[in-house]
Amino acid sequence: MTDAMTGSTRPPATSVRRWQVPGRVNLIGEHLDYNGGPSVPFAIDRFVTLKARRRDDDAVNVWSTLPGTTSAERASFTTGVTSGEVSGWAAYVAGTVWSLREAGHDVPGVDLVLESDLPSGAGLSSSAALTVGTACALEDLAGLGLDRTAVALLAQRAENDYVGAPTGVMDQLAVAHGRAGHAVRTDPSTSPPGVEVVPFAVAESGLVVLVVDTGVHHAHAGGGYADRRRESEQAAAELGLDHLAKAGPDAVLRLEDETLKARTRHVITETARVRAAVRALGDGEWKQLGTILTASHESLRDDYAVSCAELDVTVEAALEAGALGARMTGGGFGGSVIALVPRDRLDAVTALVRERFEALGWERPAAFPVVPADGARLTD
Numbered sequence: 001m002t003d004a005m006t007g008s009t010r011p012p013a014t015s016v017r018r019w020q021v022p023g024r025v026n027l028i029g030e031h032l033d034y035n036g037g038p039s040v041p042f043a044i045d046r047f048v049t050l051k052a053r054r055r056d057d058d059a060v061n062v063w064s065t066l067p068g069t070t071s072a073e074r075a076s077f078t079t080g081v082t083s084g085e086v087s088g089w090a091a092y093v094a095g096t097v098w099s100l101r102e103a104g105h106d107v108p109g110v111d112l113v114l115e116s117d118l119p120s121g122a123g124l125s126s127s128a129a130l131t132v133g134t135a136c137a138l139e140d141l142a143g144l145g146l147d148r149t150a151v152a153l154l155a156q157r158a159e160n161d162y163v164g165a166p167t168g169v170m171d172q173l174a175v176a177h178g179r180a181g182h183a184v185r186t187d188p189s190t191s192p193p194g195v196e197v198v199p200f201a202v203a204e205s206g207l208v209v210l211v212v213d214t215g216v217h218h219a220h221a222g223g224g225y226a227d228r229r230r231e232s233e234q235a236a237a238e239l240g241l242d243h244l245a246k247a248g249p250d251a252v253l254r255l256e257d258e259t260l261k262a263r264t265r266h267v268i269t270e271t272a273r274v275r276a277a278v279r280a281l282g283d284g285e286w287k288q289l290g291t292i293l294t295a296s297h298e299s300l301r302d303d304y305a306v307s308c309a310e311l312d313v314t315v316e317a318a319l320e321a322g323a324l325g326a327r328m329t330g331g332g333f334g335g336s337v338i339a340l341v342p343r344d345r346l347d348a349v350t351a352l353v354r355e356r357f358e359a360l361g362w363e364r365p366a367a368f369p370v371v372p373a374d375g376a377r378l379t380d
């Protein structure tokens, strides 16, 4: 009998385990994780699905129909995969195998089939879905007994040290720890990082979180994200701090350089906005939350300088059409906007954003509501 998953005639070694792994949007606390500051992301109902089956040799075979394409691609390597050996999309999987092994874990060979309805490169963390999903699948097949935070840290190492994308740990924690109806407050200043789920009763309040994927896609490996990270480290060093999120209110005055002052101002004000947003969430003060989201966007645009015209136009149109608040989410330089929208304004917001894009000659952006969803979970 031919095996539908691998094309091999060998009978399956073990049963197929199916994982559903969400993307995330960050509600508030942007560019804070690597600065040692808190954020409040939530897992969304857009997923990468991984089917995983243990092999009895050391081969790792991965099939994926990449988002936006129809043909499946295959990558093959071994559990002994070395740094630099695998590039492109499969590096996220290879990097996770590498990261587990570097941490001293025995990793079995595996066949992995990926499917996804999570846009990639859109600031919704398909990369974390891929690395956390692979880590969960391998952890499960090998029976390693790792908790979700440990999985998230291994996934982060894959992205940082194998792929070369210097992300913090917020995305991986959100994807690993998400809970339906909740957001995930993360605190990377402790070891291991702190994680707390907080109720996010958005649907019950007649509101919708709308995602607009501008279609401008970033790449985190290199470029502006790495520059911001370097600038933050430089500002922290000049202030004598190990992390910029520890900066006190006088920090901006103590710096000379205008760029470093602006980056520091964002980190200080965004950290305060996270605290205010958590209070607003707890009190169901949605208008207040909206105002905080919009202020976050302005800070990311003006002080941290990670926005772009498409993100700014989306935020402005969303607010004009009745959103309570809107901001870019994720690393920036493209990607997606989230808008907090009363249900009866949803069509108006989507229509006005698309009208503005059309008038500017830009491609029609994808827009879809999301709800807070569960983190990575075994579905069968």
Ligand code: ADP
Pocket: 048, 064, 065, 066, 067, 088, 089, 090, 092, 114, 115, 116, 119, 120, 121, 122, 123, 124, 125, 126, 127, 128, 130, 165, 218, 219, 220, 330
């Ligand atoms: P984001 O995390 O915001 O989606 P990144 O640039 O960090 O953006 O990660 C996107 C990359 O992740 C893609 O370029 C691709 O290499 C990989 N990727 C995402 N989804 C898939 C998938 N379903 N199959 C294979 N690779 C994927």
Ligand code: MG
Pocket: 125, 126, 127, 128, 220
């Ligand atoms: Mg990513």
